[in-house]
Amino acid sequence: MSALLEVRNLQVRVEEREILHGLSLTVNKGEVHAIMGPNGSGKSTLSHVIAGKPGYEVTGGEILFKGEDLLEMSPDERAAKGVFLAFQYPVEIPGVATMTFLRTALNAQRKARGESEYSTPDFLKKVRAVAASLNIPQEMLRRGVNVGFSGGEKKRNEVLQMGLFEPSLCILDEMDSGLDIDALRIAADGVNALRSSERAMVVITHYQRLLNYIVPDFVHVMSKGRVVKSGGKELALELEEKGYAQFEEQAA
Amino acid sequence: MNVALIKPTAAEVASDVFAAARDRLPGKGPVAEARRAAFDDFAKKGLPHRRVEEWKYTDLRVLLREVAALAAPPDAAALKRAEAALATLDVTGAHRLVLVDGVFAPSLSDTTLEAGVTTHRLADILNDAGNATRADLLRTNATADIMVALNAALATDGVVLGVADDAKLTKPLHIVHVATQSAASLATRSFLKLGKGSQATLVESFIAAGGAQTYQTHDAVVLWAGEGAHLDHIRLVEDARDAANISTAIVTLGTGTQYRAFNLTSGAAVSRYQAFVRFGGENAHADVNGVSLLNGRQHADNTLVLDHTVPHCTSNEVFRAVVDEAAHSVFQGRINVHPDAQKTDARMMTRALLLSDEAEADNKPELEIFADDVQCGHGATTGALDDSLLFYLRARGLPEKEAQALLIQAFVGEAMEAIADESLRDVAIATAERWLARRG
Numbered sequence: 296m297s298a299l300l301e302v303r304n305l306q307v308r309v310e311e312r313e314i315l316h317g318l319s320l321t322v323n324k325g326e327v328h329a330i331m332g333p334n335g336s337g338k339s340t341l342s343h344v345i346a347g348k349p350g351y352e353v354t355g356g357e358i359l360f361k362g363e364d365l366l367e368m369s370p371d372e373r374a375a376k377g378v379f380l381a382f383q384y385p386v387e388i389p390g391v392a393t394m395t396f397l398r399t400a401l402n403a404q405r406k407a408r409g410e411s412e413y414s415t416p417d418f419l420k421k422v423r424a425v426a427a428s429l430n431i432p433q434e435m436l437r438r439g440v441n442v443g444f445s446g447g448e449k450k451r452n453e454v455l456q457m458g459l460f461e462p463s464l465c466i467l468d469e470m471d472s473g474l475d476i477d478a479l480r481i482a483a484d485g486v487n488a489l490r491s492s493e494r495a496m497v498v499i500t501h502y503q504r505l506l507n508y509i510v511p512d513f514v515h516v517m518s519k520g521r522v523v524k525s526g527g528k529e530l531a532l533e534l535e536e537k538g539y540a541q542f543e544e545q546a547a
Numbered sequence: 548m549n550v551a552l553i554k555p556t557a558a559e560v561a562s563d564v565f566a567a568a569r570d571r572l573p574g575k576g577p578v579a580e581a582r583r584a585a586f587d588d589f590a591k592k593g594l595p596h597r598r599v600e601e602w603k604y605t606d607l608r609v610l611l612r613e614v615a616a617l618a619a620p621p622d623a624a625a626l627k628r629a630e631a632a633l634a635t636l637d638v639t640g641a642h643r644l645v646l647v648d649g650v651f652a653p654s655l656s657d658t659t660l661e662a663g664v665t666t667h668r669l670a671d672i673l674n675d676a677g678n679a680t681r682a683d684l685l686r687t688n689a690t691a692d693i694m695v696a697l698n699a700a701l702a703t704d705g706v707v708l709g710v711a712d713d714a715k716l717t718k719p720l721h722i723v724h725v726a727t728q729s730a731a732s733l734a735t736r737s738f739l740k741l742g743k744g745s746q747a748t749l750v751e752s753f754i755a756a757g758g759a760q761t762y763q764t765h766d767a768v769v770l771w772a773g774e775g776a777h778l779d780h781i782r783l784v785e786d787a788r789d790a791a792n793i794s795t796a797i798v799t800l801g802t803g804t805q806y807r808a809f810n811l812t813s814g815a816a817v818s819r820y821q822a823f824v825r826f827g828g829e830n831a832h833a834d835v836n837g838v839s840l841l842n843g844r845q846h847a848d849n850t851l852v853l854d855h856t857v858p859h860c861t862s863n864e865v866f867r868a869v870v871d872e873a874a875h876s877v878f879q880g881r882i883n884v885h886p887d888a889q890k891t892d893a894r895m896m897t898r899a900l901l902l903s904d905e906a907e908a909d910n911k912p913e914l915e916i917f918a919d920d921v922q923c924g925h926g927a928t929t930g931a932l933d934d935s936l937l938f939y940l941r942a943r944g945l946p947e948k949e950a951q952a953l954l955i956q957a958f959v960g961e962a963m964e965a966i967a968d969e970s971l972r973d974v975a976i977a978t979a980e981r982w983l984a985r986r987g
Contacts, residue, residue: 346942349934374944386939390957396943399953404944456943 297362299324299495300345300464306355307337307344314340316520317356324463325492329506329531330499332517333539338499339383341517342468346380347373360464374400375407379462381453383469388440393452396440397422401459425458429485447478454485465489466497471505483508503535518542558593560613561586564732565700568617572703574673577682585685586700592693601692604877604909605848610817611791615763617701618648618731628756629725630655637974638750638783641721648726649703649733663714663745669705669736684738690823690852695795698767701734712742712773719748719781719968724764726790727756734765741776743801748779748968753794753814755787762787764815766794772804774828780808781971783978786815788843795821800860802828809966810837811975812847813982819848826853826860826888833862836965838975840982841874841906848877855888855921864895865962869955870906871986880925881913888918895925900932900958902951952983 300322307315315337322328332338344351345358347370358365365373388396402412413421426433431451441449450470457465467486471479486509490496498509506514506528514530515522516539523542524530565586572582594611595602621629629647633655644666645655651668660666672681684707685699706722726733739749753764764786772778786792792815800806810820824833839847853862868876878897899908910927932954940950959979966972 348938348942369947370938370941371944371946371950374942380942382939382942386933386936388936388939388954388957390960391953396940396953399949400940400943400945403946403949407944407946460944 297359298322299361300497301359302341302345302356303359304356305341305344305353305358307340308352308354309340309350313354314520315344318517318521320515320522322464322495322497324495326513327490327496327498327509327511329511329514330497330517331501331503331514331531331534333543334501336517337520338517339468342380342466342497342499345466346370346378371403372407374460374462375404377463379457379460379465381450381457381465381467381470383472385441385449385453387442387444389442391440393436393438393440394422397456397459400456404460422459426455429454429458429488430481431455431485445478446473447475447481450474450478450482451485454482454489457489458485463493464495464497466499468499469501470498471500471502479505480508503531506531516542556593557608557613558590561593561697562590564614564616568701572701573670574681574685576676578673578685581682581685582700585696588696589693589700595693601850601879604879604911605819605846607793610846611763614697615730615732617703618726618728618733618762620650621647621652621727625727625756626652626654628727628758632725632754632756633723636723636752636754637977638719638721638752638971640970641719641750643721643723644706645723645725646704646706646735648728648731649735651704651706661717663711664716664720665709667707669702669707669738672707684736690795690797692795692821694765694793694819695767695797698734698736698765698795701732701765702736702767703734705735705737707738708740710739710741710745710747713744714742715746716748719750719971721750721752724751724753724766725756726754726759726762726764726787729758729760729762732763732765736767736769738769740771741773741778743773744775745773746777748781748971750971751782753784753786753792755790759787760789762790764790764792764794766792768794768796770796770798772798772800772806774801775803776801777805778807779967780806781966781975782810782820783974784810784812784814784818784820785978786818788814789816791815792818794819796823798822798824799827800824800831800833802830804828804831806831806833807965807967808833808835809963809975810849811840811978812837812849813840813978815847816844817846819850821850821852823852824854824862826855826857829857829859831860834865834965835862836865836962838866838959838962838979839868839870839876840959840979841869841876842871842986843874844872845874846877847875848879850877850879852881852883853893854883854885855891855893856885858887858889858891860888861892862894864897865965866897867959867962868899868908869902869959870899870908871902873903873905874907876908878909879911879913882915882923882925884914884916884918884921884923886917889920891918891921891923893921893923897927898958899929900955901929902932948986952986955983956980
């Protein structure tokens with residue numbers, strides 16, 4: 296059986312600078328992978344390239360998702376196929392009601408997959424059920440998308456979307472940034488509730504702290520645009536103790 | 548042998564238009580004199596051009612070139628075509644008053660209006676020799692604007708509406724302008740006078756029957772709101788894609804009135820809507836909002852002049868332009884705060900969204916403040932859609948055009964909030980949705 300996500304020897308440039316120099320990563324369904332590394336190691340670049348953010352030039356390598364060439368797809372096609380990027384900094388969209396946004400996005404994905412679109416009452420039922428299962432207050436749904444949300448609320452809104460869109464691959468980009476410990480725990484509880492044998496997660500983080508709440512199956516250390524070491528969850532603890540410096544020497 | 552071809556000037560063309568129309572224009576005696584005087588004003592200056600400050604961005608000598616001959620009065624076939632065009636209107640449940648090619652069409656209009664409303668044809672009043680003040684209807688040039696003078700000279704008809712004191716109308720009054728002819732001018736002037744404490748909604752639609760092209764609409768409305776009256780005023784400019792629409796509203800607000808205006812321009816090749824709003828009594832409030840949705844080579848100008856002449860009045864202007872392809876939006880917002888108008892609170896925010904490299908938007912806020920205890924604020928922005936918002940939506944599964952459409956709807960939505968009537972707001976939203984759907 297082929298892997299859910301297969302990144303092979305990926306090389307990426309931003310403007311004239313190469314950020315990723317031949318990165319490889321294999322993720323199977325049901326697995327939770329953590330990608331750790333110092334600032335500037337290319338972690339967020341990897342998440343952006345997988346989601347299809349413009350401005351990155353892939354100069355070599357490939358990304359296969361469910362055996363298909365992901366780099367050939369537009370960002371919305373990737374979303375419809377089951378790729379979900381939880382943003383490090385979710386944007387505020389004034390004037391777009393959260394419910395309108397959620398319904399439009401869900402139905403666009405369903406339409407792209409050839410599934411029937413949700414009627415408004417069915418959609419409301421679904422979104423309320425997902426929000427309740429993740430302990431997300433209904434009040435959040437009545438506002439503009441992320442408008443006036445605290446950092447923690449924005450991350451919970453990302454988790455809500457994850458629950459609603461039911462992606463097969465979730466990439467959490469620096470989910471812990473800007474969150475205090477309580478907000479982090481609440482967001483992590485939401486993520487854990489969505490762990491399943493049918494879904495994989497890639498947790499990108501700078502700090503080991505997040506991994507106390509979302510416990511990974513595998514940990515990869517990135518440095519200077521490559522994965523320099525992979526291991527089990529104990530690797531994260533080792534990093535916490537010894538720092539990234541040892542790996543930066545290896546990558547050089 | 549050299550043959551000199553001498554092209555007539557625009558003013559000479561207009562003289563011909565006026566001379567040809569004069570005999571059929573309603574009103575003799577003082578009315579004819581008022582028309583003559585108005586026309587002389589116009590002929591002295593001709594069509595406004597870029598060196599006339601108020602018309603700097605909308606040079607009618609380039610955009611219109613000349614005033615087209617007045618449309619012939621509609622015949623049975625024209626009325627039939629107009630009727631078909633009326634069937635496409637989104638606005639329903641209103642008292643419909645229809646002007647076809649500049650002439651009131653009783654057969655297409657609602658003849659029984661609700662209690663508290665009076666209606667007359669402008670042509671009937673102008674023809675009524677027993678009415679001593681009839682010529683005043685063509686002299687209400689509260690502004691010295693030259694296109695208002697041209698409108699006075701050429702106006703063939705219009706509706707003159709009155710709402711009784713304390714009458715609260717349950718249905719909007721809907722004036723529909725239908726053009727069925729091409730290369731012709733439609734000149735209309737309408738009036739609405741709201742009695743004390745009354746409430747009304749006025750909707751104006753501008754549409755074309757199939758096949759009508761390159762016509763010119765020259766319209767004016769004169770609105771008075773009596774003490775404590777509430778007036779909602781919605782305009783929907785959906786003229787043919789190669790037509791011109793030059794329209795003026797002259798609004799006088801009494802003490803304690805509320806005026807909420809919204810202008811939506813999606814049609815016409817060339818359009819100018821100029822509103823002159825004067826606060827004539829204290830504690831009045833005006834919301835003057837607008838949205839332009841433009842593409843192709845459309846040119847749409849919204850010019851608003853608010854005169855705060857008395858103390859304790861407030862005004863808020865919210866304008867949004869969405870400009871695609873090689874279209875051009877103009878917004879000019881002038882706020883005059885007169886020396887006595889203390890405690891004025893006047894705000895204005897105009898934003899343009901450019902969807903292509905060729906699109907153009909000119910925003911010109913002008914504040915002239917002669918009172919010292921006032922609050923005035925204005926802002927103007929021009930920009931493209933935010934890439935980070937677009938990517939967020941696309942990462943959630945929205946195709947590019949749908950993501951753009953959602954952001955554009957949000958962009959215009961704020962200006963549409965001034966439409967109090969929910970079904971009319973839905974009409975405006977639906978118009979925007981259709982426009983977005985046509986973008987593909």
